[in-house]
Amino acid sequence: MAPTYTPMMQQYLSIKEQAKDAFLLFRLGDFYEMFFEDAVLASRELEITLTGREAGGAERIPMCGVPYHSAENYIARLIEKGYKVAICEQVEDPSAAKGVVRREIVRVVTPGTVMESKSLADKANNFIVGVAEQEGRIGFAACDLSTGELYVTSFAMGGVEAVLDEINVYHPAEIVGNEALLEQLKAYSSSWPRPVLLTPREPMALAGVVEQFGEQPLQGLDQERLLVIATLTGYLADTQKRSFGHVRTIRRYEPNQYMILDPFTRRNLELTETVRDRSKKGSLLWLLDRTQTSMGARLLRRWIDKPLLSVAAIEERLSAVEALFRDLILRDDVRRELGEIYDLERLVGRVAFGSANGRDLNALKSSLRRVPALVALCADSGDRTLQALFEAIDDCTDLADAIERVIVDEPPVSVREGGLIRSGTDDYLDRLREASTDGKRWLAELERSEREATGIKSLKIGYNKVFGYYLEVSKANIAGLPEGRYERKQTLANAERYVTPELKEKERLILEAEEKMVDLEYEQFVQLRDRIAGQLSRLQKLAERIASLDALQSLATISAERRFVRPTVTDGFDMLVEDGRHPVVEAVMDGAPYMANGTELSKESQSMLLITGPNMAGKSTYMRQAALLCVMAQIGSFVPAKSATLPLVDRIFTRIGAADDLVGGQSTFMVEMKDIQVMTEKASNRSLVIIDELGRGTSTNEGMAIAQAVIEYVHDEIGCKALVSTHFHELSHLEQSLSSLSNACMAVREDGDNVTFLRKLVPGAASSSYGVYCARLAGLPDSIIGRAYSLLEEDASAETQAGQAALQETAAAYDGSPAAEDGGISSAKAVEADVAQPINGPIVQLSIFGDEPPAVKAALVEQQESQKRKLSPKAELVSERLRKLDVLNMTPMQALQWLNEMKMKLTDV
Numbered sequence: 059m060a061p062t063y064t065p066m067m068q069q070y071l072s073i074k075e076q077a078k079d080a081f082l083l084f085r086l087g088d089f090y091e092m093f094f095e096d097a098v099l100a101s102r103e104l105e106i107t108l109t110g111r112e113a114g115g116a117e118r119i120p121m122c123g124v125p126y127h128s129a130e131n132y133i134a135r136l137i138e139k140g141y142k143v144a145i146c147e148q149v150e151d152p153s154a155a156k157g158v159v160r161r162e163i164v165r166v167v168t169p170g171t172v173m174e175s176k177s178l179a180d181k182a183n184n185f186i187v188g189v190a191e192q193e194g195r196i197g198f199a200a201c202d203l204s205t206g207e208l209y210v211t212s213f214a215m216g217g218v219e220a221v222l223d224e225i226n227v228y229h230p231a232e233i234v235g236n237e238a239l240l241e242q243l244k245a246y247s248s249s250w251p252r253p254v255l256l257t258p259r260e261p262m263a264l265a266g267v268v269e270q271f272g273e274q275p276l277q278g279l280d281q282e283r284l285l286v287i288a289t290l291t292g293y294l295a296d297t298q299k300r301s302f303g304h305v306r307t308i309r310r311y312e313p314n315q316y317m318i319l320d321p322f323t324r325r326n327l328e329l330t331e332t333v334r335d336r337s338k339k340g341s342l343l344w345l346l347d348r349t350q351t352s353m354g355a356r357l358l359r360r361w362i363d364k365p366l367l368s369v370a371a372i373e374e375r376l377s378a379v380e381a382l383f384r385d386l387i388l389r390d391d392v393r394r395e396l397g398e399i400y401d402l403e404r405l406v407g408r409v410a411f412g413s414a415n416g417r418d419l420n421a422l423k424s425s426l427r428r429v430p431a432l433v434a435l436c437a438d439s440g441d442r443t444l445q446a447l448f449e450a451i452d453d454c455t456d457l458a459d460a461i462e463r464v465i466v467d468e469p470p471v472s473v474r475e476g477g478l479i480r481s482g483t484d485d486y487l488d489r490l491r492e493a494s495t496d497g498k499r500w501l502a503e504l505e506r507s508e509r510e511a512t513g514i515k516s517l518k519i520g521y522n523k524v525f526g527y528y529l530e531v532s533k534a535n536i537a538g539l540p541e542g543r544y545e546r547k548q549t550l551a552n553a554e555r556y557v558t559p560e561l562k563e564k565e566r567l568i569l570e571a572e573e574k575m576v577d578l579e580y581e582q583f584v585q586l587r588d589r590i591a592g593q594l595s596r597l598q599k600l601a602e603r604i605a606s607l608d609a610l611q612s613l614a615t616i617s618a619e620r621r622f623v624r625p626t627v628t629d630g631f632d633m634l635v636e637d638g639r640h641p642v643v644e645a646v647m648d649g650a651p652y653m654a655n656g657t658e659l660s661k662e663s664q665s666m667l668l669i670t671g672p673n674m675a676g677k678s679t680y681m682r683q684a685a686l687l688c689v690m691a692q693i694g695s696f697v698p699a700k701s702a703t704l705p706l707v708d709r710i711f712t713r714i715g716a717a718d719d720l721v722g723g724q725s726t727f728m729v730e731m732k733d734i735q736v737m738t739e740k741a742s743n744r745s746l747v748i749i750d751e752l753g754r755g756t757s758t759n760e761g762m763a764i765a766q767a768v769i770e771y772v773h774d775e776i777g778c779k780a781l782v783s784t785h786f787h788e789l790s791h792l793e794q795s796l797s798s799l800s801n802a803c804m805a806v807r808e809d810g811d812n813v814t815f816l817r818k819l820v821p822g823a824a825s826s827s828y829g830v831y832c833a834r835l836a837g838l839p840d841s842i843i844g845r846a847y848s849l850l851e852e853d854a855s856a857e858t859q860a861g862q863a864a865l866q867e868t869a870a871a872y873d874g875s876p877a878a879e880d881g882g883i884s885s886a887k888a889v890e891a892d893v894a895q896p897i898n899g900p901i902v903q904l905s906i907f908g909d910e911p912p913a914v915k916a917a918l919v920e921q922q923e924s925q926k927r928k929l930s931p932k933a934e935l936v937s938e939r940l941r942k943l944d945v946l947n948m949t950p951m952q953a954l955q956w957l958n959e960m961k962m963k964l965t966d967v
Contacts, residue, residue, distance in 0.1 A: 134172075166299075183207070236289075355608075493567065527564075681783065688710065710747075
């Protein structure tokens, strides 16, 4: 038999049916209460006491609660854990209620719809993403409800990977969409940078979309984009239960307007967070962020996430950055004015939501007061981009003036406390204040006169919300009170409280005035807030311009601090960087010497570098450096180099470092191969491919085979700019067969057992990986290091012996018998002599047996030609390197390094 609950609990259960997937915070007096499963789970997640309640049924139901005045903190904790919270409030006056007070859900708070400042990062957006499928295409929308931003695009069907790229741009807290599409995305959720709540949702009717945005912004939108807007805004309407009038502008874009960076590339390049601990410090964003406002910081982050693919747009940004870069006084003045501006975007959001208080409006006012100075500074800058930012801009001075007239300089936090509205704003309000002030003056006079009349100096007048105003007398002085004048109101342990007819009448007048004052002040405040809410589009346009100026000055400031130069950005292929530097590594080194390296990738000579050399020598840093310079240039930033000509890059692919995907059941090698597969499928000749330690993770032969095959594919099929590093020195021969590939290595200086990594990229292939030396630097015990060196020597000796045995077998085959023992020159010795010296022309093999038979002669000629083919690439390599050597521009150290490298190569022969 189903339990019979009290009317209030029946009300709770019916409302809970509307929010099955959320915690229901049910308002009871001064607390939000939770019951049943919600209470059990909340007590564990929030670490609050679980109690019980009799609810009319046979069992005692679980219950827990939080005070309403501190509920925001508890809600924030639940949201951080990925839950939804439905807030149920009393929506009628309890004194007027007939039976149970009517309650309704007034808002559902979800990870993607948070508006409270305590739950939001100042310098990062909080996006909720919508996805929808329509006629073979996928619509994609991202909205930050706290700022009102809405971005919309679409992809061809089958482009779930493209959707994933966008998800990693916006880092959403929540994704809504049709269930089938969400299931596809769920398979990739483990790679996302933060936990994401997936919420199935069907689109709202188109009429609701038109009501939200109007017809004009929707014109020209594809069906899949309309569908995803309907999906997302319908969900926002259902959860927020109120108008969100600040979400009015639809920013539509095409994916090909921006450089595409897949999740692995973003992670490997550490654009907005580091790989190790996912912190901002140590990332490119950390270096470039010298913004003065939160909205500027958020915009700069979006620029880094979506580099431009338009030379004209990039040049506009570079022009503004250069104007600020060259004018220190202008830059400092701009920074000073921006430093006094609050977060206009989120202030506007709170105004639209009806949650802004008096302090928020004053922050808006003081921010608007700074706009005229910014307009003047940009107008006088001499730069067209800066001038255009605030050209014919609406500075919203009228709104600042309105706030100035109405709101006091230091308003209370709550808009229901009173003391919010300036005197002179409303005549009736001023009269009520006067009445309240006179009444309190009358009370002070009453207290004085009663003390004199009774002779009780401790007599005092007090007030509380239950009993109102009263006269309090200690029990020791009660005998001194006159008979019949005082009416007992309350008895305390050590005192009695009384009222008089005069006091009761004055109390009525004072409380009536104060109640009316609070209501009238709130009414005046709401009128002002609603007036501002009607001008949101003006404020949003202004906030957008201020954010852009802040991002530009940030790039100019860091460029001046770090000695960056303006790059030349082209639509061509060639990438020419003189003395480039890794921006973040150089900053982290904090003034220590940094070895600069150039990059030259061109269509005519070399579009691909094969980089060999030891770990810790700087290969990975160099390759990341090249990629970061492209990203910086395409967001409109100066770059760390002596000079730089950089082409537009449509995509960057990086395969730098790897880790096992244990959850996905994939090894390091499998992860690497999947990354390579994506690169081979999506890279174009405008892309930049970076692969570090290609081919590791499997056997030497297979790894080398895969590495060569990948290099050849990138060279022959894709034809893009590429930097590839490997430990397989044997692959250096590809320089001979691939016309656009050149060898390069990180210079190393050896002094006995000591090795110094010079961090300098030089032409040519490395002769050693110095793996054992790196192990020694890592601190491995001397016994292990010694054993490793001895094993290397044994391997080298074994190779030599194997070579000698092979020569003996070859000679035996030619002689038809073991090596001659008559003291003459055996075939084995002769072959060994041939191998030990370079071949310069035809080889004449003498025989002690006279003329060999034709078959033997043919075998000898074949062996000689084989030896010649085997040795020729080495000799040709040295010859080719010598022809390319720029002797006049080499330092003595570089010359010695080159000679040592060639010596080792010849020794290897």
